Amino acid sequence: MRLLLRSFALGAPGLPRRGMQALPEQLASGLAAPVRLGTPVRTVRDARRGVEVLTDDGPLRARAAIVAVGAQHLADLTDLPVPETHGLTTWWFRAAGRPRTGPFLVLDASRPGGGPAGPVWNTSAISEAAPSYAPAGEVLVHATTLLGEPDGAATEREVLRDLARIYGTRTDRWQLLAHHVVPHALPAQPPGPVDRAPARAGARILVTGDHRTTASIQGALVAGTLAAREARALLG
Numbered sequence: 001m002r003l004l005l006r007s008f009a010l011g012a013p014g015l016p017r018r019g020m021q022a023l024p025e026q027l028a029s030g031l032a033a034p035v036r037l038g039t040p041v042r043t044v045r046d047a048r049r050g051v052e053v054l055t056d057d058g059p060l061r062a063r064a065a066i067v068a069v070g071a072q073h074l075a076d077l078t079d080l081p082v083p084e085t086h087g088l089t090t091w092w093f094r095a096a097g098r099p100r101t102g103p104f105l106v107l108d109a110s111r112p113g114g115g116p117a118g119p120v121w122n123t124s125a126i127s128e129a130a131p132s133y134a135p136a137g138e139v140l141v142h143a144t145t146l147l148g149e150p151d152g153a154a155t156e157r158e159v160l161r162d163l164a165r166i167y168g169t170r171t172d173r174w175q176l177l178a179h180h181v182v183p184h185a186l187p188a189q190p191p192g193p194v195d196r197a198p199a200r201a202g203a204r205i206l207v208t209g210d211h212r213t214t215a216s217i218q219g220a221l222v223a224g225t226l227a228a229r230e231a232r233a234l235l236g
């Protein structure tokens with residue numbers, strides 16, 4: 001939590017103009033053959049002096065492998081314990097009128113003792129921060145509720161009522177555009193120190209991802225960097 005607060009305090013949260021997919025596309029744009037993208041892996045296992053990988057395009061041999069799938073897919077490729085994950089739902093509304101919050105993420109912590117007073121944990125008029133996310137003159141509002149009882153059961157009506165309280169405006173003419181349910185949105189982050197080193201699923205199989213560091217894009221980037229360093233050391 002402190003790490004996230006520090007990041008929000010020292011940096012400026014941002015959104016790519018063309019959506020989050022722009023981020024992996026930018027990372028991938030610098031890659032060339034023999035790198036293969038979009039190739040599902042079926043199995044990865046230790047072999048003599050390296051690893052054997054079975055993909056949908058056929059078998060591969062390599063000197064080492066880094067498994068960087070999300071926590072919920074770890075059991076598909078390794079025998080490691082599956083990290084706990086948490087789910088969330090994201091609601092997208094076309095607002096009638098402009099909420100007066102500006103380009104800020106609104107966190108509701110108004111419940112006595114902490115947490116939100118209603119089902120919405122955070123919300124923003126996202127097109128105020130990223131105008132390309134809505135047609136000119138329109139306002140796109142996002143709201144996040146947690147998956148699981150009781151928040152996950154919140155209805156559109158309850159979410160809109162909560163948004164009316166948070167923004168101090170009527171929301172009865174807001175239009176629901178999309179409702180995304182993401183069961184494994186983030187790995188759980190239990191308290192205590194984190195061993196950020198890549199896990200091992202074999203002599204030459206490293207395991208990394210945000211579940212090894214912190215549940216965030218920056219956590220995934222840190223985890224990837226640590227795994228790359230360890231792979232380099234492994235290969236001498």
Ligand SMILES: Cc1cc2nc3c(=O)[nH]c(=O)nc-3n(C[C@H](O)[C@H](O)[C@H](O)COP(=O)(O)OP(=O)(O)OC[C@H]3O[C@@H](n4cnc5c(N)ncnc54)[C@H](O)[C@@H]3O)c2cc1C
Nearest residue numbers: 039040041068069070073182185209210215216217218220
């Ligand atoms: C709705 C939502 C909002 C979020 N908002 C933020 C935010 O504002 N800021 C932030 O920092 N983080 C945010 N996150 C978290 C962030 O997206 C993750 O922490 C990050 O994407 C984790 O990166 P990763 O590389 O570890 O795993 P992933 O991004 O899950 O990448 C794993 C990849 O492995 C692939 N894969 C799985 N199985 C196989 C297989 N068998 N063969 C080949 N490939 C496979 C998957 O297709 C996927 O592309 C959000 C997450 C969600 C769901």
